[in-house]
Amino acid sequence: MSRLPTVAIVGRPNVGKSTLFNRLVGKRIALVDDRPGVTRDRREGEGQLLGLSFRLFDTAGFEDEDPQSLPGRMRVQTEAAVRQADVALFVFDARAGVTPLDEEVARWLRGSDTPVILAANKAEGRAAEPGIFESFALGLGDPVPISAEHGEGMGDLFQALLPHIERAELEAEAAEAESEEEAQPDAPLKLAIVGRPNAGKSTLVNQLLGEDRLITGPEAGITRDSIAVDWEWQGRKVRLIDTAGLRKRAKIEDKLEKLSASDTMRAVDFAEVVVLLLDATRGLEAQDLRIADRVLEEGRALLIALNKWDVAENQSSLFNGVKAALDEGLSQVRGVPVLAVSAATGKGLDQLLGAAFETREAWSRRVSTGQLNRWFEAAVEKNPPPAPGGKRIKLRFVTQVKTRPPSFVLFGTRVDQLPTSYQRYLINGIRRELGFGAVPVRLTLRAPKNPFKTAE
Structure with missing residues (x-):
């Protein structure tokens, strides 16, 4: 079972932290008195608020004292609680106004x-x-106006807490799932080779293996089943998957070819990195873009390999033309790596394998919520979301919920009206600035639920 999200109540002494703790826990656990400094150790309890459940920390009043003194040691405990929490609830006394110590706490937070x-x-x-x-x-x-003593403002506090609690629950679920199926560092790279018939897929596999493991020839469509071969490259394990050639669906009439095409797409589903092999003597065709698009829709990392490079003409213009056509044709991912290879001579195959391992690393990458939101705040400040109909879209934060492929959830209000162009701006920023390169990135939008909305 996933752990409960954690909330730390923090603030200077005597602002009502323990009163709020007791209200959220539903019992009088923490001592409450008008004298400051009653709470000294971190106190824990299970909080409930309009159906939200979370682990609650009541902390000692934050004081600017020597770490060796009692108040200083209490402050160290408070700082530790905040580091471990999913969200900090900074409480200040609205009647007393903002004090210099409140400003000090805010700077630290x-x-x-x-x-x-x-x-x-x-x-x-x-x-x-x-x-x-x-x-x-x-x-x-x-600020969220509340009265811990009288229970006022709890609905607003719920709305403020909800996205953080949901984010923490998603992260906990993702961490559980990942711990169960996370690939080990020395796990074989699952590498599928796909492409149109007669692009040289089986020749490429044979060249990598150094033996005629698969039947090849000038006839298109020799390979019908997806063939998996376990192999090692420079001491690193690879599971190579050769697949049947994929033609336009309208041209597939033979029942066996239809089965082969389905088998190829199943191989893509189980792969980590997919190499789309192009025949450099024929260039990039519409069917190649359809295959690439399908690979990316399945969330797999993609590499483009231009085969038969040793006999290709006008190599420089061909290479640049393929890259430009890919950037234009694959709107969801720009900058997919393109490599020139020759399955017949072995040219470029070491670079291809090296790029495949690097791409898998980016595909499996996870960034911390702190790093992600520092980037996110800067991105939103640089280019704020639009205000359709004059009503502002408020984006709160983003969190990564899984890897392989990297998937993120964006929390905010009115996110259902966030334009696709702005979503693409965020996804491109994630790829470019957080080290994900050209792997597929998924972004889901989520708005806080309304606890007061009655079900129809």
Whole structure:
């Protein structure tokens, strides 16, 4: 079972942290008193809020003291709780306004990787309004006005917590799934060779293996089944999969050829990296783009290999023309690696295998939520989302939920109206700036649920 998401309550002494802890836990666990500094150790409990469940930490009041003193040691405990939490709930006293120590806590929280929700406690009545307005200057987003003592503002607190709790649940599920099926560093590279008939796929496999393992010849369509061969390249394990040639669906009349095409696509499903082999003497054709598109739709990493390079004419213009046509024809992924090879002579095959291992590494890459959201905040600041109909789309944060292929969930409000062009802007930024290269990246949009909406 996945662990519960964790929430750490943090703030200077005597702002109502323990009162809020007791309300969310539903019991009077933490001691509450008007004197500051009652809480000294981290206290834990299971919090509940309108159906949300989470592990809650009540921390000691944050004080700017020597680490060797008692207040200083309490601060170290608080910092540890925030590092371990999925989200920090920074509570300040709205009636007292923002103090220098609140500003110090905010500076420290802005430098941490943990997402922060700013909670303006004791916000009942007009006396709290000046303090709420002051808190915008802390740089932690919009404050959530609450009253921990009277239970006011819990619906707004729910809405603020929900995307963070959902993100943590997704990450926990993804981590569980990945730990069960994660590839070991020395696991064989599952490499499928696909392409049109007679592109030289079986010749390529034979050249890599150094033996005539597969039947080859001038006739198209000799290979009918997907053939898997276990092999080693420079001490690294590879599972090579040769497949039947793929023609246009309209030209496939023979029942056996239809079965072969289905078998090829199953081989793609089980591969990690797919090499689309092109015949350089024929260039790039529409069927090649359809095959490449299908590979990327299945979430597999793709390499393009121009075969028969040793007999190709006008090599420079051919190479540049293929790259340009791929960038134009494969709108979901630009910059797919293109390599010139010769299955007959062995030219370029070591570079092809090296690129395949590098591509699998990018396809399996995971970035931390902190690193991802630092990039995300900069990307949104540089190019804010549009406001369709004059209503702002608010993007909160993004998290990676799985690898192989890299998949991300973007949390925000009104995300159903986020244009495809802006989604493509984010996906291209993820690839370019976070080390994913030209592998397929998936982005799912998610808006917070409304707990007050009645089911129809």
